[in-house]
Amino acid sequence: MRRRCARIWRNGYRMTPEELDEIARKEREAQRSFARRVNVCVAAGCLSCQGDALRDALTKEAASRGAEDRYHVKGVGCLGLCSEGPLVSTSTGQLYQRVSAADAGAIIDSLEGQPVERLLCSMDTPFFRRQKKIVLENSGIIDPERIEEYIAQNGYHALVKALTEMTPQQVIAEITNSGLRGRGGAGYPTGLKWSTVAKAVGGQKYVVCNADEGDPGAFMDRSVLESDPHRVLEGMLIAAYAVGASEGYIYVRAEYPLAIKRLKIAIRHAERFGLLGANICGMGFNLHIDLRLGAGAFVCGEETALIASIEGKRGTPRPRPPYPAMEGLLGQPTLINNVETYANVPPILRNGGAWYAQIGTEKSKGTKVFALAGRVRNTGLVEVPMGISLREMVFEIGGGIPDGKQFKAVQTGGPSGGCLPAETLDMPVDYESLARAGSIMGSGGMIVMDETSCMVDVAKYFMDFCMTESCGKCIPCRVGTYQMHRILSAITNMSATEQNLRLLEELCDLVKHTSLCGLGQSAPNPVLSTLKYFIAEYREHVREHKCPAGVCGKEIPEKVGA
Amino acid sequence: MPNFGSKPAPPSADKRWKLVDATMRKTGGNARGLIETLHTVQEAVGFLDEEALRYVALSLRVPLSQAYGVATFYHFFTLKPGGKHTCVICLGTACYIKGSQHLLDAMQQTLHIAPGETTVDGEVSVLTARCLGSCGLAPAVVYDQEVAGKVDAAALRAHLEKWIPHDS
Numbered sequence: 001m002r003r004r005c006a007r008i009w010r011n012g013y014r015m016t017p018e019e020l021d022e023i024a025r026k027e028r029e030a031q032r033s034f035a036r037r038v039n040v041c042v043a044a045g046c047l048s049c050q051g052d053a054l055r056d057a058l059t060k061e062a063a064s065r066g067a068e069d070r071y072h073v074k075g076v077g078c079l080g081l082c083s084e085g086p087l088v089s090t091s092t093g094q095l096y097q098r099v100s101a102a103d104a105g106a107i108i109d110s111l112e113g114q115p116v117e118r119l120l121c122s123m124d125t126p127f128f129r130r131q132k133k134i135v136l137e138n139s140g141i142i143d144p145e146r147i148e149e150y151i152a153q154n155g156y157h158a159l160v161k162a163l164t165e166m167t168p169q170q171v172i173a174e175i176t177n178s179g180l181r182g183r184g185g186a187g188y189p190t191g192l193k194w195s196t197v198a199k200a201v202g203g204q205k206y207v208v209c210n211a212d213e214g215d216p217g218a219f220m221d222r223s224v225l226e227s228d229p230h231r232v233l234e235g236m237l238i239a240a241y242a243v244g245a246s247e248g249y250i251y252v253r254a255e256y257p258l259a260i261k262r263l264k265i266a267i268r269h270a271e272r273f274g275l276l277g278a279n280i281c282g283m284g285f286n287l288h289i290d291l292r293l294g295a296g297a298f299v300c301g302e303e304t305a306l307i308a309s310i311e312g313k314r315g316t317p318r319p320r321p322p323y324p325a326m327e328g329l330l331g332q333p334t335l336i337n338n339v340e341t342y343a344n345v346p347p348i349l350r351n352g353g354a355w356y357a358q359i360g361t362e363k364s365k366g367t368k369v370f371a372l373a374g375r376v377r378n379t380g381l382v383e384v385p386m387g388i389s390l391r392e393m394v395f396e397i398g399g400g401i402p403d404g405k406q407f408k409a410v411q412t413g414g415p416s417g418g419c420l421p422a423e424t425l426d427m428p429v430d431y432e433s434l435a436r437a438g439s440i441m442g443s444g445g446m447i448v449m450d451e452t453s454c455m456v457d458v459a460k461y462f463m464d465f466c467m468t469e470s471c472g473k474c475i476p477c478r479v480g481t482y483q484m485h486r487i488l489s490a491i492t493n494m495s496a497t498e499q500n501l502r503l504l505e506e507l508c509d510l511v512k513h514t515s516l517c518g519l520g521q522s523a524p525n526p527v528l529s530t531l532k533y534f535i536a537e538y539r540e541h542v543r544e545h546k547c548p549a550g551v552c553g554k555e556i557p558e559k560v561g562a
Numbered sequence: 563m564p565n566f567g568s569k570p571a572p573p574s575a576d577k578r579w580k581l582v583d584a585t586m587r588k589t590g591g592n593a594r595g596l597i598e599t600l601h602t603v604q605e606a607v608g609f610l611d612e613e614a615l616r617y618v619a620l621s622l623r624v625p626l627s628q629a630y631g632v633a634t635f636y637h638f639f640t641l642k643p644g645g646k647h648t649c650v651i652c653l654g655t656a657c658y659i660k661g662s663q664h665l666l667d668a669m670q671q672t673l674h675i676a677p678g679e680t681t682v683d684g685e686v687s688v689l690t691a692r693c694l695g696s697c698g699l700a701p702a703v704v705y706d707q708e709v710a711g712k713v714d715a716a717a718l719r720a721h722l723e724k725w726i727p728h729d730s
Contacts, residue, residue, distance in 0.1 A: 045699055
C-alpha cells in the first residue's frame, strides 16, 4: 500500500474512480487481515483523560504478546459518551468505559476470551439505540489521520460521482431536494444558498467553511473536524464544484489545536492523492483550501465578520445586503456554510436527496448533532433525527438528571438561544418549534439545568457573554447589552425594583430589533425566554429579595463539581 | 522615517523572526496575512510587544493602528508576557452550570490575582476561556496545555500550589 501511494504522490496522480475503488479495496483487505481490532478514542474529550497513553499501552501489550499482526490498535475519533471516557471499542462488539493504561493487558487478553466485565459499557441503552448517525457515521470507526481509511468507508466517492456523472446544476438540485438547511443555527435552505452563489456573476468565487464554533457549550464541529476531517473537505469540494469556486478557506478556532492539526494532515493527504488542488480527477476542476485561524472573537461566527477576519481585519460585521453570496470575500461571491452542513453533503450525493428527505420532520430534514452537557447523566455527542422530543433527549438519551434532582430547564442555541422549561419537554426539536418557543436551534449545544441553577443568574451569565463579545460597532448592542447586564446584576444583588424589570423588557425589544448583526439581535433571547417561563423567579428576587435556587446574593458554598 | 521601499529589518537576529517572515511570505506579504502573522509571532515569542507589532505592520504595509487594532480586538492575542505556567479556567455554559465560579474563587484565594493577570513572581498566569469544547467533562481547566476534566476546588488549589515556589 505504502509503495503504491509513494508512486501516486511522485507522479502527481490524477485519481480515477477505478483508482479510488482500488484504494478502498486494498484498505479493506488490510483491515480484514487483522483478527481483532481495538479502537481507542483520541478525540479531545478522551485525550484529556489520557486516551493517548492508553492507546500506546494497548499497542505495547499487543506487541509484548507478539500479536501486532493479529491485533490492530488504532486511535479513532469521538465515540460519543464523553462523560465515561476514555472509551475503547473492540471488533468483538464491546465498548469499554473509563479505561486506564493499567487495564490494557486485560483488554488485550479479552480479545479472544471473555469480555472484561468491570469495564463494560452497555451499548443497549437509549443513548446508543436512539441515535441515527449520518454526519458521525465514521466517527469512532476510522483513524482521522489516514485518508485511506476514509476512502475505504466510501469516502470521496460522492466527489468523484459529482465530478464524473453530474453537472453543477444537478448537484444543487440534489441538495435542494434533500431539504438540507444550514446547521450553523439560522437554518437557511442550503440548496437555495448554493444556487444564489452559482448564479452570481464574478470572476473568482470562494467557498468558506465556518468552523468558528463560538457558542459556549457546543462542541459538535470540533468533534467532526477531529474525528472525520476528510468529510468536511469532501463537502467543500462538492460545494465548490456546484457553485464554481476555485478557492476555499476553513476558518477554525485557534482554541482547537487538535482539529487544526488533523485538518492540516487531511489537506496534505488529499492533495497528494490528487483529490484537492489543480485538475482534480483530471476533470479540469480546481480547488485550493487554506486554513485561517480565528483568534477568539465570538462575533466572527457572523458571516460578514468572519469574512473581515479572513481578510486580516478586525472581525466586525457590516450591514446586509449585499449578502456574501453576491459580495463576500474580497468583494467576490462567497459561499459560507457551517462544518456540519458540509459534512451532510457527501452522504446526500451518495444516497440521493430523496433518501435524506425521508428523515426528520416536514420542514426540518435529516439529522442534527447535539452536544449534550450540563446536569444530565450521559454527557457527550449525539446525532438524532430532527423532530425527536426534548423529553427523549434529556431523559432517554441523556439518562435523566443525576443525584435525584429535579429538571428545571434545557438551554439550546448558546447565548443566542433560550431556556426551555419542563412544559416544553414534549415539543419536537426542529427549527420552527424551537423558534416558536423562544429559543433557536443554534449550532447544537444543549445544556440541561436542574433546580440548583437560578434562571436569573443564567440570564446574567449569557448577557455578560454578549456584553464582552459585542464588537462595539453598533450602539444598540454595545450599550444595550451593558445596560441589560447592569439590571440583571441588580436583580441578582437583590437591589432591583419592579420598574427595572419593565425597563429590562423594553431594552430586550430595542436591542433585538435595532442591532446590526445576529449577535445583538439574538442577545436578548436568554432574557426574554427566562422572563417568559420563569417570571416568578425574577419576581421573587425583586419583591422578596430571595433566590429560590439559593445561588444569588449569598456566600458561595465550598463544594463544586459533580 | 521608515523606508517603505525595502523590507524592514527584524527587531533582532533571533531565529524566531525567520518563522514570522515565512508566514508573511506564505500569506502573500500583504494586509490579508496580518492575523496569521500575529498568530506566528505569538506562538514563537509568546506575546506581541510594540517592537513586534511595528515590525509586522511595516513589513505588511498596514498602519500600526490597524495592527494594534487587530491585536487588541481578538482575545487570543496578548500584549504582555505570560507567567512560566498557565492555568485556563473554562467559563463555558456547561462548566458554569457545574460550578466553574467556585474554581475562580479558589484560584483567587490561592494566588491573589484576578483572571487575566500573572502572579508578581511571574510564575503563574491565569486566563479564562469562553468554552474549551470539553463540555462533557465540565468543569474543565487547562494546566499548561493539558486539559483536566471534572475539576473541583480542592484539586485546582492542589495543582496551583505545586507551581508556587515554597521557599519564598
